[in-house]
Amino acid sequence: QWGMIKGAQMAAYDARYIGVDFDxxxxxxxxxxxxxxxxxxxEPSQITPALERAxxxxxxxxxxxxxxKWANLTPPDLENLDAVWMEGCELPW
Structure with missing residues (x-):
């Protein structure tokens, strides 16, 4: 599932969500x-070696x-999350 998006939808829409659960x-x-x-x-110990191989x-x-799937559903700082999502995007306004 797309946990952070699900958490944001649940917070904004009275615990309702759509299009974020995947098998x-x-x-x-x-x-x-x-x-x-x-x-x-x-496992956390596998992350660094996997990144090195990548x-x-x-x-x-x-x-x-x-x-x-329930870990970290809501990011601690939505403004910073927005900045990460929009990094490299040039908006017309």
Whole structure:
């Protein structure tokens, strides 16, 4: 599921949400199918080695990190989250 988006929808729309629950999508396999480096990790200790392998591959990469689906539903600072989402976007206004 897309936890942060779900949390924001639940907060804004009286605990209702739509389009954010998914059954175990394997983003790592999608990346591999597109010729990219794809890797899935399930333990925190696996993250750094996976990132190192991703960089070393020299290709676009996806490191799919499995987390508890209810963890961190709401970011602590929505303004900073908005800045991250919009990074690199040029808006016409």
């Amino acid at each position: 175990d999508v394997r983003y790592d396999l999608v990346a591999r199918a597109m010729g990219c480096h794809g890797e899935r990790v399930e 960089v070393k591959s020299g290709r676009p990469a996806v490191v799919d990190v499995v987390v508890d």
